[in-house]
Amino acid sequence: xxxxxxxxxxxxxxxxxxxTIAPGPALEALAVDEDLREALGLDSLDFLALVTRVSERTGxxxxxxxxxxxxxxxxxxxxxxxxxxxx
Amino acid sequence: MPALGADMESGTVIEWLVxxxxxxxxxxxxxxxxxxxxxxxxxxxxxxVIERLLVAPGGTVAVGAPLAVIANDAAPxxxxxxRPPVRAEAPPASAVRSAPAPPAVPVPGRVRSPLVRREAExxxxxxxxxxxxxxxxxxxxxxxxxxxxxxxAITPYARRLAAERGLDLAxxxxxxxxxxxxxxxxxPAAPPAVVSRSAPVGASRHATATLMARAARExxxxxxxxxxDLGTALDWIKGxxxxxxxxxxxxxxxxxxxxxxxxxxAVPELNGHWRDGGFVPGEGVQLGVAVSxxxxxxxxxxxxxxxxxxxxxxxxxxxxxxxxxRAGRLRxxxxxxxxxxxxxxxxxxxxxxxxVIHPPQVALIGFGAVRARPWAVGTDVLVRxxxxxxxxxxxxxxxxxxxxxxxxxxxxxxxxxxxxx
Numbered sequence: 001x002x003x004x005x006x007x008x009x010x011x012x013x014x015x016x017x018x019x020t021i022a023p024g025p026a027l028e029a030l031a032v033d034e035d036l037r038e039a040l041g042l043d044s045l046d047f048l049a050l051v052t053r054v055s056e057r058t059g060x061x062x063x064x065x066x067x068x069x070x071x072x073x074x075x076x077x078x079x080x081x082x083x084x085x086x087x
Numbered sequence: 088m089p090a091l092g093a094d095m096e097s098g099t100v101i102e103w104l105v106x107x108x109x110x111x112x113x114x115x116x117x118x119x120x121x122x123x124x125x126x127x128x129x130x131x132x133x134x135x136v137i138e139r140l141l142v143a144p145g146g147t148v149a150v151g152a153p154l155a156v157i158a159n160d161a162a163p164x165x166x167x168x169x170r171p172p173v174r175a176e177a178p179p180a181s182a183v184r185s186a187p188a189p190p191a192v193p194v195p196g197r198v199r200s201p202l203v204r205r206e207a208e209x210x211x212x213x214x215x216x217x218x219x220x221x222x223x224x225x226x227x228x229x230x231x232x233x234x235x236x237x238x239x240a241i242t243p244y245a246r247r248l249a250a251e252r253g254l255d256l257a258x259x260x261x262x263x264x265x266x267x268x269x270x271x272x273x274x275p276a277a278p279p280a281v282v283s284r285s286a287p288v289g290a291s292r293h294a295t296a297t298l299m300a301r302a303a304r305e306x307x308x309x310x311x312x313x314x315x316d317l318g319t320a321l322d323w324i325k326g327x328x329x330x331x332x333x334x335x336x337x338x339x340x341x342x343x344x345x346x347x348x349x350x351x352x353a354v355p356e357l358n359g360h361w362r363d364g365g366f367v368p369g370e371g372v373q374l375g376v377a378v379s380x381x382x383x384x385x386x387x388x389x390x391x392x393x394x395x396x397x398x399x400x401x402x403x404x405x406x407x408x409x410x411x412x413r414a415g416r417l418r419x420x421x422x423x424x425x426x427x428x429x430x431x432x433x434x435x436x437x438x439x440x441x442x443v444i445h446p447p448q449v450a451l452i453g454f455g456a457v458r459a460r461p462w463a464v465g466t467d468v469l470v471r472x473x474x475x476x477x478x479x480x481x482x483x484x485x486x487x488x489x490x491x492x493x494x495x496x497x498x499x500x501x502x503x504x505x506x507x508x
Contacts, residue, residue: 063329
């Protein structure tokens with residue numbers, strides 16, 4: 001991923017990562033503004049796995065200070081699209 | 088048949104991963120056993136050569152019954168079984184058992200078994216072309232299957248998993264040096280399907296119910312709680328995480344576990360088992376960690392020798408056992424033998440846990456959610472991240488003062504996080 005991500009690319013990447021952690025109907029039905037932890041029953045281990053996978057996939061390091069923004073898919077998309085591509 | 092959980096009475100062999108003649112080392116995974124709760128990889132207690140398998144796949148035997156005969160030092164030994172699971176490191180890849188290789192020169196074999204004939208017919212194979220590896224060159228069922236799989240060896244359990252998950256066997260590859268396709272090579276299905284395979288909700292619920300009813304019947308619990316300011320510990324974790332690769336980041340849970348382990352070391356009277364009317368102290372801290380399963384249910388994988396692990400190593404093990412527990416695939420050494428348990432229900436947003444001890448253990452440490460709360464420091468009131476730590480302890484084995492010492496020690500470690508390393 002050496003270019004800036006579009007919103008739909010960002011959402012697709014996060015959904016793909018979630019599919020390896022919490023697959024199922026709840027994920028398929030997930031709306032962009034729904035709280036991920038609540039809707040998918042993620043705990044802190046799951047959330048760390050999600051951050052790890054998205055970081056690996058995009059080559060962008062996600063800091064803990066950003067976690068507050070990452071409660072739903074829109075938050076993820078907003079952050080990922082604003083990040084510069086990795087050097 | 089090892090006891091793979093408190094109150095386990097019998098187990099069913101799902102699959103053997105070794106055959107007679109294979110060299111095994113202590114700690115190798117040799118079989119997969121189904122318990123009420125999950126399918127568990129059983130590790131070997133001994134090193135030697137597998138002489139005979141005593142229980143066929145599908146066979147159910149009582150805990151304590153021998154599963155196989157292992158020959159070592161020329162003298163055959165029946166695998167001892169009533170022992171606690173072995174603490175073992177994962178064997179190096181080279182120690183992984185060898186599978187019977189098809190003979191180099193295919194010799195058409197004789198067929199005795201009608202079952203084998205039927206199997207060959209179903210697979211559309213000409214039996215005259217199938218090499219036989221059975222007694223006197225007889226073609227066995229395994230030979231037919233190997234031929235049907237184009238010479239690739241697939242363990243029966245892997246075959247079953249692939250069938251249940253609707254996967255094409257031809258598309259699978261082996262992760263082992265011997266080319267054998269094992270259960271771990273079969274890609275996971277969606278977790279709900281995994282749970283219903285290895286741990287039918289009914290059976291798992293039943294196992295938990297039996298254990299908890301016993302705890303309530305036998306253990307005179309007492310409960311203590313204390314509030315802990317986690318500010319210093321969380322700042323310390325944050326600082327470390329800025330320098331660590333994302334995948335190695337620490338979670339607050341790792342600090343809570345590490346502090347619990349140190350406290351259990353400081354108050355050994357709460358780390359161990361109550362057996363036959365007396366307390367038996369644990370050898371080291373074998374830490375049970377309660378993990379809630381997606382789709383309901385509870386697993387309590389065990390982090391072996393947790394007292395030897397610093398906070399980073401503990402974090403890594405927590406990730407590993409959490410993942411295995413959720414996939415319903417624990418090694419036997421991870422499935423039982425805890426000397427104390429920690430439950431972190433704060434994940435679910437509750438403030439305080441008054442837990443039920445897992446017999447024969449004598450203590451359960453619980454953590455609620457970390458929340459910003461008003462906190463008095465001297466004459467000031469500050470807003471600090473606060474967690475309520477609780478202890479449920481067995482009054483037969485300890486008194487309140489002992490329990491208070493444990494919570495006090497736990498608090499002290501969390502306020503000096505550099506000691507958690």
